Amino acid sequence: MRFTIGVLLAMLLGSTAQAELIDDVNDRNELRIAVEATTPPYNFKDNEQLTGFEIELGQALASEMDLGVSFVVVSDGDLLEGVESGRYDIALNQITPTPQLKERLDYSEPYRDDGQALVIPFQKGNPAFHSSVDRALQRIKDDGRLELLKQKWFAPQTSKVSPP
Secondary structure, rough: HHHHHHHHHHHHHHHHOOOHHHHHHHHOEEEEEEOEEEOOOOEEEEEEEEEEEHHHHHHHHHHHHHOOOEEEOHHHHHHHHHHHOOOOOEEEEEOOOOOHHHHEEEEOOOOOOOOOOEOOEEEEEOHHHHHHHHHHHHHHHHHHHHHHHHHHHOOOOOOOOOOO
């Protein structure tokens, strides 16, 4: 009888005692971000240096979450699978919210929603991490940094022409 009660308790506690992604990220003090680095101006390599809108957004997110950041360049086939399996914490790669994505992963509020919403996916079942990402993203929106990044990377480049 004791054995049965112990097994039942272990099963019940096991499901609630699962570590939250936010705990793992905080323990390692680093946000691991998967990118493909092939789609300027979002994320790409310039002289072997990662750059772009989503690179700077990822740096701002990690900073808001009081974490270091590590970008991992991956192939298309490994992007969402790597997030799903926990090799990467999030992906920043022009990912749109779809029913298929929602079945596999949770995701943030949109960080870009001018014509096509773009979101940040992460493992399902991590409400504290979800909340932390959304709060960090909201602070970046509220203080104008997101708008400045959009202007920097997406504003039409105008040449200065002197009037005649």
